Amino acid sequence: xxxxxxxxxxxxxxxxxxxxxxxxxxxxxxxxxxxxxxxxxxxxxxxxxxxxxxxxxxxxxxxxxxxxxxxxxxxxxxxxxxxxxxxxxxxxxxxxxxxxxxxxxxxxxxxxxxxxxxxxxxxxxxxxxxxxxxxxxxxxxxxxxxxxxxxxxxxxxxxxxxxxxxxxxxxxxxxxxxxxxxxxxxxxxxxxxxxxxxxxxxxxxxxxxxxxxxxxxxxxxxxxxxxxxxxxxxxxxxxxxxxxxxxxxx
Numbered sequence: 541x542x543x544x545x546x547x548x549x550x551x552x553x554x555x556x557x558x559x560x561x562x563x564x565x566x567x568x569x570x571x572x573x574x575x576x577x578x579x580x581x582x583x584x585x586x587x588x589x590x591x592x593x594x595x596x597x598x599x600x601x602x603x604x605x606x607x608x609x610x611x612x613x614x615x616x617x618x619x620x621x622x623x624x625x626x627x628x629x630x631x632x633x634x635x636x637x638x639x640x641x642x643x644x645x646x647x648x649x650x651x652x653x654x655x656x657x658x659x660x661x662x663x664x665x666x667x668x669x670x671x672x673x674x675x676x677x678x679x680x681x682x683x684x685x686x687x688x689x690x691x692x693x694x695x696x697x698x699x700x701x702x703x704x705x706x707x708x709x710x711x712x713x714x715x716x717x718x719x720x721x722x723x724x725x726x727x728x729x730x731x732x733x734x735x736x737x738x739x740x741x742x743x744x745x746x747x748x749x750x751x752x753x754x755x756x757x758x759x760x761x762x763x764x765x766x767x768x769x770x771x772x773x774x775x776x777x778x779x780x781x782x783x784x785x786x787x788x789x790x
Contacts (some may be wrong), residue, residue, distance in 0.1 A: 596654060608622075622647045678715075718730040749779075
């Protein structure tokens with residue numbers, strides 16, 4: 541009897557160990573998200589698309605990414621070019637000298653559109669800090685809730701902005717995101733992805749763009765407000781004419 545009882549205890553302990561839940565690190569979540577969304581293809585392809593009335597293009601040159609924004613009218617072509625070193629504006633192929641504040645404003649605008657279009661690529665940049673806030677449920681689907689903040693060095697002018705991402709626990713795709721920003725009076729935005737498609741092996745989505753009041757709510761609770769239908773739909777972020785082509789350097 542004593543032997544049988546001891547054996548039963550051992551079997552129960554082993555059974556419990558076998559059911560121990562594996563805790564996934566925030567780095568693994570982001571890595572798997574980037575992989576399922578395009579992985580190495582982000583580093584070997586040039587991407588172009590139309591957003592509203594402008595065209596955007598990103599190209600690789602000497603291992604560095606060049607971001608462009610092009611606006612054309614009947615008689616005018618304005619091309620903004622952002623690199624790691626500087627920002628330049630060309631009007632009908634002629635370089636236009638801008639003051640620092642205006643150049644910085646345009647550079648941030650160009651970078652922002654490319655950043656959102658290429659998510660989740662970029663979440664492993666050196667200045668990015670990642671924190672797993674836990675697991676949550678939105679509309680009967682389970683997500684990893686991740687906070688993204690930025691170091692002052694290398695984090696850009698808006699390094700003090702805070703981002704939240706909700707990664708689907710089954711697919712690891714970023715389905716929702718929110719951010720707290722401070723420019724132009726500041727505020728909170730919440731985006732819900734839709735119209736997912738893969739082009740050239742890279743995932744692209746459009747977004748429903750919602751507004752939340754920073755005075756009435758915390759960014760950490762904005763997912764609950766979305767689930768309740770309490771957010772105000774501001775706009776839709778839609779990408780058109782997407783093209784993905786192998787970089788000339790690869």
